[in-house]
Amino acid sequence: xxxxxxxxxxxxxxxxxxxxxxxxxxxxxxxxxxxxxxxxxxxxxxxxxxxxxxxxxxxxxxxxxxxxxxxxxxxxxxxxxxxxxxxxxxxxxxxxxxxxxxxxxxxxxxxxxxxxxxxxxxxxxxxxxxxxxxxxxxxxxxxxxxxxxxxxxxx
Amino acid sequence: xxxxxxxxxxxxxxxxxxxxxxxxxxxxxxxxxxxxxxxxxxxxxxxxxxxxxxxxxxxxxxxxxxxxxxxxxxxxxxxxxxxxxxxxxxxxxxxxxxxxxxxxxxxxxxxxxxxxxxxxxxxxxxxxxxxxxxxxxxxxxxxxxxxxxxxxxxxxxxxxxxxxxxxxxxxxxxxxxxxxxxxxxxxxxxxxxxxxxxxxxxxxxxxxxxxxxxxxxxxxxxxxxxxxxxxxxxxxxxxxxxxxxxxxxxxxxxxxxxxxxxxxxxxxxxxxxxxxxxxxxxxxxxxxxxxxxxxxxxxxxxxxxxxxxxxxxxxxxxxxxxxxxxxxxxxxxxxxxxxxxxxxxxxxxxxxxxxxxxxxxxxxxxxxxxxxxxxxxxxxxxxxxxxxxxxxxxxxxxxxxxxxxxxxxxxxxxxxxxxxxxxxxxxxxxxxxxxxxxxxxxxxxxxxxxxxxxxxxxxxxxxxxxxxxxxxxxxxxxxxxxxxxxxxxxxxxxxxxxxxxxxxxxxxxxxxxxxxxxxxxxxxxxxxxxxxxxxxxxxxxxxxxxxxxxxxxxxxxxxxxxxxxxxxxxxxxxxxxxxxxxxxxxxxxxxxxxxxxxxxxxxxxxxxxxxxxxxxxxxxxxxxxxxxxxxxxxxxxxxxxxxxxxxxxxxxxxxxxxxxxxxxxxxxxxxxxxxxxxxxxxxxxxxxxxxxxxxxxxxxxxxxxxxxxxxxxxxxxxxxxxxxxxxxxxxxxx
Numbered sequence: 001x002x003x004x005x006x007x008x009x010x011x012x013x014x015x016x017x018x019x020x021x022x023x024x025x026x027x028x029x030x031x032x033x034x035x036x037x038x039x040x041x042x043x044x045x046x047x048x049x050x051x052x053x054x055x056x057x058x059x060x061x062x063x064x065x066x067x068x069x070x071x072x073x074x075x076x077x078x079x080x081x082x083x084x085x086x087x088x089x090x091x092x093x094x095x096x097x098x099x100x101x102x103x104x105x106x107x108x109x110x111x112x113x114x115x116x117x118x119x120x121x122x123x124x125x126x127x128x129x130x131x132x133x134x135x136x137x138x139x140x141x142x143x144x145x146x147x148x149x150x151x152x153x154x155x
Numbered sequence: 156x157x158x159x160x161x162x163x164x165x166x167x168x169x170x171x172x173x174x175x176x177x178x179x180x181x182x183x184x185x186x187x188x189x190x191x192x193x194x195x196x197x198x199x200x201x202x203x204x205x206x207x208x209x210x211x212x213x214x215x216x217x218x219x220x221x222x223x224x225x226x227x228x229x230x231x232x233x234x235x236x237x238x239x240x241x242x243x244x245x246x247x248x249x250x251x252x253x254x255x256x257x258x259x260x261x262x263x264x265x266x267x268x269x270x271x272x273x274x275x276x277x278x279x280x281x282x283x284x285x286x287x288x289x290x291x292x293x294x295x296x297x298x299x300x301x302x303x304x305x306x307x308x309x310x311x312x313x314x315x316x317x318x319x320x321x322x323x324x325x326x327x328x329x330x331x332x333x334x335x336x337x338x339x340x341x342x343x344x345x346x347x348x349x350x351x352x353x354x355x356x357x358x359x360x361x362x363x364x365x366x367x368x369x370x371x372x373x374x375x376x377x378x379x380x381x382x383x384x385x386x387x388x389x390x391x392x393x394x395x396x397x398x399x400x401x402x403x404x405x406x407x408x409x410x411x412x413x414x415x416x417x418x419x420x421x422x423x424x425x426x427x428x429x430x431x432x433x434x435x436x437x438x439x440x441x442x443x444x445x446x447x448x449x450x451x452x453x454x455x456x457x458x459x460x461x462x463x464x465x466x467x468x469x470x471x472x473x474x475x476x477x478x479x480x481x482x483x484x485x486x487x488x489x490x491x492x493x494x495x496x497x498x499x500x501x502x503x504x505x506x507x508x509x510x511x512x513x514x515x516x517x518x519x520x521x522x523x524x525x526x527x528x529x530x531x532x533x534x535x536x537x538x539x540x541x542x543x544x545x546x547x548x549x550x551x552x553x554x555x556x557x558x559x560x561x562x563x564x565x566x567x568x569x570x571x572x573x574x575x576x577x578x579x580x581x582x583x584x585x586x587x588x589x590x591x592x593x594x595x596x597x598x599x600x601x602x603x604x605x606x607x608x609x610x611x612x613x614x615x616x617x618x619x620x621x622x623x624x625x626x627x628x629x630x631x632x633x634x635x636x637x638x639x640x641x642x643x644x645x646x647x648x649x650x651x652x653x654x655x656x657x658x659x660x661x662x663x664x665x666x667x668x669x670x671x672x673x674x675x676x677x678x679x680x681x682x683x684x685x686x687x688x689x690x691x692x693x694x695x696x697x698x699x700x701x702x703x704x705x706x707x708x709x710x711x712x713x714x715x716x717x718x719x720x721x722x723x724x725x726x727x728x729x730x731x732x733x734x735x736x737x738x739x740x741x742x743x744x745x746x747x748x749x750x751x752x753x754x755x756x757x758x759x760x761x762x763x764x765x766x767x768x769x770x771x772x773x774x775x776x777x778x779x780x781x782x783x784x785x786x787x788x789x790x791x792x793x794x795x796x797x798x799x800x801x802x803x804x805x806x807x808x809x810x811x812x813x814x815x816x817x818x819x820x821x822x823x824x825x826x827x828x829x830x831x832x833x834x835x836x837x838x839x840x841x842x843x844x845x846x847x848x849x850x851x852x853x854x855x856x857x858x859x860x861x862x863x864x865x866x867x868x869x870x871x872x873x874x875x876x877x878x879x880x881x882x883x884x885x886x887x888x889x
Binding site for chain 1: 828
């Protein structure tokens with residue numbers, strides 16, 4: 001076991017884990033963050049996505065050691081139920097899910113997209129989310145939610 | 156205690172102290188509507204708390220379909236209270252009515268009907284108590300958000316009356332619920348109560364449960380369905396960091412560790428050291444699969460037969476064979492459960508669709524009384540039917556026997572889910588029909604071959620949970636009988652609603668399944684509607700008729716006609732337009748189960764003749780679900796149903812060789828992605844004075860047929876084997 005002080009959602013959090021532990025289990029089990037989800041453990045579905053230095057990363061395959069000095073942002077770091085981030089508000093307003101299990105990854109990938117492309121076209125949104133799977137088939141609502149948030153953020 | 160633990164237990168502490176009374180012992184009680192019939196006590200359904208909240212209890216569980224929100228809308232209107240006051244408790248064997256499975260698009264029909272009647276009766280009892288207290292007639296009282304006012308201005312409220320107004324009697328269902336004209340929240344697109352926590356990192360799923368002392372489990376499944384464990388180095392794995400227990404019982408193998416990644420590493424180590432004896436127990440693949448299924452010698456059962464003595468002589472006969480492969484639920488989140496043993500009592504937190512049937516199955520597996528087991532529902536990822544949810548509950552319970560009272564959270568890995576979930580059965584549908592000289596259908600036959608579509612807990616004797624068949628003393632399930640008509644299982648939606656003269660529907664139900672199969676959204680309905688509605692178009696083409704006109708010509712049910720007309724109108728359907736080789740449009744229709752919602756879908760496709768790729772660019776649906784409780788909820792279900800069905804129809808089939816399932820990851824089982832998703836437009840035909848009709852499975856069959864018919868219209872070639880992969884399309888166009 002090694003000690004890591006991770007920078008998660010603006011706070012320093014110290015954990016004792018093996019260096020090759022996937023970040024996902026540290027976030028979910030040590031830091032008790034529910035946002036990132038275990039979907040495949042293979043970087044195929046996107047449910048575990050977090051931002052590492054602003055870039056979307058699949059936390060199920062990123063080791064703790066690889067993010068030891070980085071800024072890590074989870075969906076909890078965007079906003080809370082009381083103080084929603086515009087993306088969270090837009091996903092709720094568009095009722096952009098059924099089960100919502102993929103929703104974390106959708107929101108986090110959308111955050112990275114809007115940070116670099118503040119007014120994305122529908123095609124831009126679909127391209128940015130194409131590596132994220134949704135089984136309930138809420139795709140169209142998700143695209144609308146991202147574009148709604150973009151409008152709010154850039155107005 | 157962690158916040159999430161508190162959140163999960165908070166509602167548990169709030170409401171205590173009702174028992175579910177057995178059916179009245181004296182005489183035969185009158186049959187009551189919906190789930191009220193099996194759960195008669197009013198306080199089984201709702202409780203008024205002195206603090207000013209109303210708690211409603213439902214045996215139906217939330218799985219992202221928004222049932223909690225819809226039920227709260229129904230209760231709010233009947234009780235005249237604000238939605239904000241209503242808490243909903245779902246599926247808990249210690250606290251809620253037993254409503255069996257949350258399946259078959261029946262939750263609003265069964266639970267909604269029961270709650271509507273229970274709340275209407277509770278309101279009547281409360282208003283009567285208020286009238287007595289205030290010394291006026293009930294008719295003179297006004298009520299607003301649970302506060303009741305007399306003409307004099309004197310007031311009381313539900314929360315002050317709960318001591319005088321007894322809700323502990325049996326429901327009579329004699330108090331008439333409000334007419335649709337008095338509904339304020341029913342019929343509104345109220346936002347779902349489960350969504351905010353899902354986008355803010357709230358504790359929303361069984362995966363988010365954290366209990367004191369909880370450890371992590373993983374299961375090590377055999378490499379193939381027929382495999383038996385010969386040898387495994389348990390001692391070495393027990394010495395790995397964090398490992399607390401290795402459980403080996405026959406061919407069941409599982410491990411618990413202090414940390415999740417340690418459990419995963421221990422699973423990998425067990426996998427590497429285990430030696431298995433495998434047998435080639437699986438059927439052939441490709442076209443052989445269907446020949447093999449049709450060759451099983453099972454009796455042909457006539458499902459429906461109608462003679463038409465006055466029908467005209469057939470002038471033209473057609474026959475076609477359609478196939479559907481094994482398809483997976485493929486939930487985004489692998490199945491998960493938390494289990495804990497304390498003093499001989501077992502508690503399981505589960506995303507099962509039926510906590511009571513699961514409890515019954517666990518009781519059989521452990522040889523215990525059901526009363527010693529509590530199953531509490533917590534949401535999982537969308538399941539779309541019977542996935543691994545129940546199986547993982549037994550896995551977790553078996554492993555938790557070895558952790559000394561510490562709770563175990565066990566989640567399947569992605570390959571566990573793909574290899575071991577029960578699939579939607581492969582099916583063959585052989586359609587035959589005859590046209591008279593005027594191009595009307597005068598004879599119709601639908602013959603199908605299928606494995607079971609429900610092997611859920613409680614569906615047959617034995618133990619319908621995966622690990623039970625792997626134990627040293629196995630308790631395998633007995634193959635179940637087919638789900639009977641009128642809903643049907645393998646034959647769901649095989650009986651046409653059209654007037655087709657002499658009709659015969661026959662099924663070959665092959666109960667013994669080499670690959671485990673069970674309920675995947677619609678059961679046999681998806682494949683049967685695909686075949687039936689494709690064949691309607693084939694006959695229409697043979698008759699030189701427009702598909703919409705041809706359907707309407709053979710259909711008398713006004714509500715069925717209305718959805719077809721509405722979808723065609725919204726799509727701007729033009730009769731007798733030929734496809735241009737690359738683009739086409741098709742229609743499909745069904746009334747789900749011939750009992751639930753009516754749905755017609757028009758699909759527009761583009762076919763890339765060079766690559767064989769089919770794109771569904773747009774889909775338009777019209778739906779009649781009777782009275783609509785939550786319009787956006789209905790739209791969400793229909794949209795999702797169409798897009799999921801597009802994925803099934805264009806892409807999906809489970810792969811296997813003669814020994815092993817080879818579908819292990821999303822790489823082996825591609826599903827529709829954002830750049831492939833059609834635009835979807837849903838037209839709702841609300842009928843506020845009609846009873847609720849379930850919608851969760853209404854669109855899948857019609858969407859598949861609409862796509863097939865659109866491809867045929869575009870290219871002149873008929874695809875009859877699902878899924879419509881580029882290879883198949885190229886073959887058809889060659």
